Amino acid sequence: MDRRDFFKTTNRQFAAGKTAGKNRNQLFAGLAPYSGPWTLNEVSHLLKRTLFGARKQDLDHFLSLSPDAAVDELLNTTLAAAPPVRDYGLLEEEGVFYDDLGVAIGQTWVNDPNMVSAPEIRSQINGRRVDSLKKWWTGLILNQQRSIQEKMVLFWHHHFSIQESEVENAAFLYRHHNLLRTNALGNFKTLVREVTIDPAMLIHLNGYLNSKQAPDENYARELQELFSIGKGNDSLYTEEDVMAAARVLTGWRINDNPLGSYLDTGAHDTGNKTFSAFYNNTTISGSPNTYEELDALVDMLFNTTEAARFLCRKLYKWFVYYEISDTVETEVIIPMAEALKNNNYEVKPALALLFKSEHFFEPLNQSCYIKSPFDIIAGTLREFNVAFPAYTDYAAGYPLFKNIYSRAAEMQQQLFQPPDVSGWPSYYQEPMHYELWVNSNSLPKRADFTDALVTDSVIDLRAFAAYSSNPANPNQLVSDITALLLRYPLSVTSKTYVKTRFLTNNTTDDAIWTNAWNSNNNAVIDPSLKELFRFLMNLPEFHLC
Amino acid sequence: MNRRHFIRNTVPLAVTMPGLLNGFSFTASGAESPLARLLEHTLTDTDHVFVLVQLAGGNDGLNMVIPLDVYGNYYNARTNIAIPQSQVLRLDGTDKSGLHPAMTAMQTMFNEGKMSIVQSVGYDNPNFSHFRSTDIWNSADTRSNRRERVKTGWMGRYLESEYPGYPDAYPDSVMPDPLAIQISNFPTLTVQGEIYSMGLSITNPEKIYSFANPFSDYPLNAAPANKELKFLRVISEKTKIYSDIIRAAYQRAATMAAYPVENGLAEQLKIVARLIRGGLKTRVYTVTMGSFDTHKKQVNASDTTTGMHARLMKDLSGAISAFQDDLELMGLDERVMGMTFSEFGRRIKSNASLGTDHGAAAPLILFGKNAKKGILGNSPEIPADIQVVNNIPFQYDFRSVYASVLEQWFCVKQPALDSIMLQHYQSLPLVTGPCGVPDDPDGTNNNSDKLILKIWPNPYAVNATIQFSTTGGHTLVQQIDALGRVVKVLTSQDYAAGTYNIDIYNDGLASGVYFLRLQNQALQKVISVVKMP
DSSP states (O other), X not given: OOHHHHHHHHHHHHHHTOOOTHHHHHHSOOSSBOOSOOSHHHHHHHHHHHSSSOOHHHHHHHHTSXXXXXXXXXXXXXXXXXXXXXXXXXXXXXXXXXXXXXXXXXXXOTTOOSOSSOHHHHHHHHXXXXXXXXXXXXXXXXXXXXXXXXXXXXXXXXXXXXXXXXHOOHHHHHHHHHHHHHTTTSBHHHHHHHHHTOHHHHHHTSGGGOOSSSOOOHHHHHIIIIIISOSOTTOOOOHHHHHHHHHHTTTEEEEXXXXXXXXXXXXXXXXXXXXXXXXXXXXXXXXXXXXXXXXXXXXXXXXXXXXXXXXXXXXXXXXXXXXXXXXXXXXXXXXXXXXXXXXXXXXXXXXXXXXXXXXXXXXXXXXXXXXXXXIIIIIHHHHTTOOOOOTTOTTTHHHXXXXXXXXXXXXXXXXXXXXXXXBOGGGTOTTTGGGGGOSTTHXXXXXXXXXXXXXXXXXXXXXXXXXXXXXXXXXXXXXXXXXXXXXXXXXHHHHHXXXXXXXXXXXXXXXXXXXXXXXXXXXXXXXXXXXXXXXHHHSXXXXXX | OOHHHHHHHHHHHHHHSTTTTTSOSSOHHHHTOHHHHHHTOOOOOOOOEEEEEEETTOOOGGGTEEESTTHHHHHHHTTTTOXXXXXXXXXXXXXXXXXXXXXXXXXXXHHTTOXXXXXXXXXXXXXXXXXXXXXXXXXXXXXXXXXXXXXXXXXXXXXXXXXXXXTTTOSOSSOOXXXXXXXXXXXXXXXXXXXXXXXXXXXXXXXXXXXXXXXXXXXXXXXXHHHHHHHHXXXXXXXXXXXXXXXXXXXXXXXXXXXXXXXXXXXXXXXXXXXXXXXXXXXXXXXXXXXXXXXXXXXXXXXXXXXXXXXXXXXXXXXXXXXXXXXXXXXXXXXXXXXXXXXXXXXXXXXXXXXXXXXXXXXXXXXXXXXXXXXXXXXXXXXXXXXXXXXXXXXXXXXXXXXXHHHHTSOOOTTHHHHHHSSOOOOOOOBXXXXXXXXXXXXXXXXXXXXXXXXXXXXXXXXXXXXXXXXXXXXXXXXXXXXXXXXXXXXXXXXXXXXXXXXXXXXOOOSEEEEEEEEETTEEEEEEEEEOO
């Protein structure tokens, strides 16, 4: 029996529910702590899922730690980022030049309501600020620390899925983003509470129009369906619950300056709101006190068992794989959700449980993840150790960062503009999920990008080759660089093919490459490596991690 | 009756039931289920090509097709940007409207019978956001509830119904080429299918992709990874096949006409012509032209026939005319037609910055040898007492235009047509003959002048009587507000030919300017009416 059959057999046994007790953990790697080998394979798996790309120095660093310590470092390293700054000069409108009088170049605009500059230029100023926000965010992704933070920030953006085209206000977008960023590894419940009264979200889902006189259910619906409870089999909230939640949230309004939200008691419905059996027939008493009903609503949502499971399923699809079998639900999602709920919705303990588990490192869960556009772009740039300006460097960094996020947008991942309110379909759309990233339209865009890295010499191929323990030996070189670059392993035959085609001039004479490398023969080395890396990054295997 | 037939048979009912025209009486998910379509699938044998020209930003239709029969009101509404009457380009066979003076190339096309105009195309609940309205035009779904509306494009639904199972089962001998090609970096919603885009977007047709796919083994024994790798290998292989096909087609053909230079639209259409000439069976191409969001300075103050909008009109006219010449020289003009569209027109009244703000209905242009010559519809209603809020009420639903293109150019039959369009829309006489759709003798809508549509008293306060005539069949009377929104459906049902009255009493509408729109088969008529306090 080969391993594939072995796994099939075990899964079938579980589906039938015939095996029980201790045997299960022997056959199915659940959330029991991982205690297997700790080699480049495992470290690379962990880093490529939790960071954008695994750099050689990061792989070496985490190889020197225990699996436990590695995960702890990834989860506990956070950066309190300095805010984005104005990176634009005078702006032209009908032949007249205007200054942004609110902030100076190099200063942050995030607390400036954009009300002092000439009215004709304010919309352009707003647009430039939104651009600078995206540049800054991209800079943070490229310059990420040894931390899961950036992947979690993007996860929460997928989760709450706010759209620039709806919000149309840089300060609101930043405030929302900062909420996600500062709580990225914090508390799920807190995040949902804060986002509910966040000005950007109040605009995005019409909360600011929700009033006692004319209730608007838009946010109340998404709050349950997309943000906290989901539509799993055990999610049994009702239409009446949507209406009742909408009534709880009537009257939340936005204040432009200083930016914030408040409860307009005149528009707030102070009647009692009664919920269904799914919520234990909770009644939320009408109250004119600002936060009382909001807090009662959030408490009610998070008293369910479904809220924690819903988030864990989403995290699982974001970090592990998109199929959640009954076994995974029972052995992984439910215990992970218990950890989440028992820790009062702090996300770190649940993530630690997942990333330290047998299940996460199981071979079945390796190299089955199709890279997102940001994995392809930021991940590849980082793996080749391209030096970026600091995320705060608006003069040298921002223009480059804009190029990066525009590339990602071409590949269908646009910051501040997920396709709709449910985020990127790659993480929820049956049956294709991740596969939706790659099609005859986006694949050429991915190839254009990696081709350009090679042909425009953006990346230092010689330095990457030097990561090999013995780059002069073509067998070792191919073996080492493919192990770094590809999560899906090449067979011996395939490696020989690569070596023969690109390094030994279609012969079996390894000395051709060895001599070239040792004599530093650029005329051979440079074109060979260019063709080799272009080829490797055009392989279907390259898109997996 | 099986489910599929039930769904299909339910569709046309929608149009006979009052009040359902604006809503959707049947579930969209049923109507657009790929399975439902697949089961009835028979490929239409056609070599026709349709080119969609998107004018992004909201084209000022009123300065593109200038109403000469209501020129006074037109001029009054936009004195600072109005095109002088004497400079409007005249069109053969009509004295109602003419073209922007920069559109001489299209004037010639029109007079040679290679272009037609459809007046005041829009929809019942105009949305003034660029993003949303662009999605509406691309999806052909105006529903405001995002949970109900489809995520597919109208051409995507058409192509998926013709080629079910794309891309897995393709290319094959029947369809060896891409189904749709977009000359742009971004795939647009127009050609989006249920899961996949039915289109490829390209910017450089000659680019060679070395999608290496030399390995066929699966050294990893983990099932999920092998599943994903297999998927990637298939896509990679197909992408290579399609990019090779596109490149080969492009290189097989040469441009034959002279295109205007420094004209982005011309560059895109030049590629399209070469790809068609190169033998691609691709049915749909989309190209885009931007900068139509002319809130300010769309004309030069010194001469309103010059300025930004004039340049856009010149580029549009020159590019399409050169494309048409190219197709004729290539011997392809029988096979190709196209259409311009924009997410909305602009406000009737201009603003003080020599521009116009987001509006509603606008004319669109159909081009190609088979476009039915002439102007469909009347000049828009322009109130003498123009207000900032006044929009052009729609005469034709854009989905009627789409449905008619599918029916008369791609020969799509019922019930597939209603399924693709999500409900039934009136058929308009847009294309000359290839699908055997009977020619409507009233095609140019001249007969709509003979339709009766009156209201008295006008202005009215509490009581009024509407009188309308119908040639029989489905007849619709709608009331539209100044913003262009349908606020009341007065009737929507089948009638025997004749003249009918509708009495209204205390209709609950606020005072202001309204329009009544009568739609009977391919005919319609719009009149203005004033409600008094």
